[in-house]
Amino acid sequence: MKLLLCTVGVFLLALTTATATQAPEDRDSCRFKVSESTTKPSITGPQDIVAMVYVIEQPDSPIEILAADFKDSFLSVVNDRYTEQLRCTINVRNRSDQPVRGFDMRVQVTTGGYAHPGGGIGTFWPETGQTGRSLAAGDAMEITGCGGSGTGGVIANTVRLIVAVDSVTMDGCFYVPSRRYPRLPVS
Helix, strand or coil: CHHHHHHHHHHHHHHHHHHHHCCCCCCCCCCCCECCCCCCCEEECCHHHHCCEEECCCCCCCEEEEEEECCCCEEEEECCEEEEECCEEEEEEECECCCEEEEEEEEEEEECCEECCCCEEEEECCCCCCCCCCECCCCEEEEEECCCEEEEECECCEEEEEEEEEEEEECCEEECCCCCCCCCCCC
16 A cells, blocks of 8 residues: 555656646747738639639638649549649748748648548748748748649549648747638539
8 A cells, every 4th residue: 555655656746747847838829910811812724723723711821822823734534533743833921920930731632522641732941941031921932832643533523622721830839720621512
């Protein structure tokens, strides 16, 4: 019994010490304001691709998608199978009142309301990458991605290309914007 009490005592002491040494959570670390979007993103490229692109509405995202160009892209849907080779350039803007250190973008094939795995454009660190600094409030940048190709099954030959911001990193904040994926009608 004494051994059990000693073990519980040591456990509680270790737990208390670990809890006391953790840094307090800064509830204000993700405080930022975003300006309202004034325009719908422009989509350019082959008309058959443009017709399939859907930019997810993310009114709470610090990164706003301004435009996407899919020139030199290919997407074929035949007999409930798709084959794609996507090349894209995406223009984004920091619409928050805070500098953005990095962000993840996604272009993803969806079918019948289900997203296929993969599809990330990549992580962009303006601070160390393409611009040499943080993406300041109001600044815009162009990113290139969508490299690679793929194939897969589709439901009732229905396919969409979803474009979205996956996450945003700011000073002391890792933010995942809301997103609503549209459900495709299945005939």
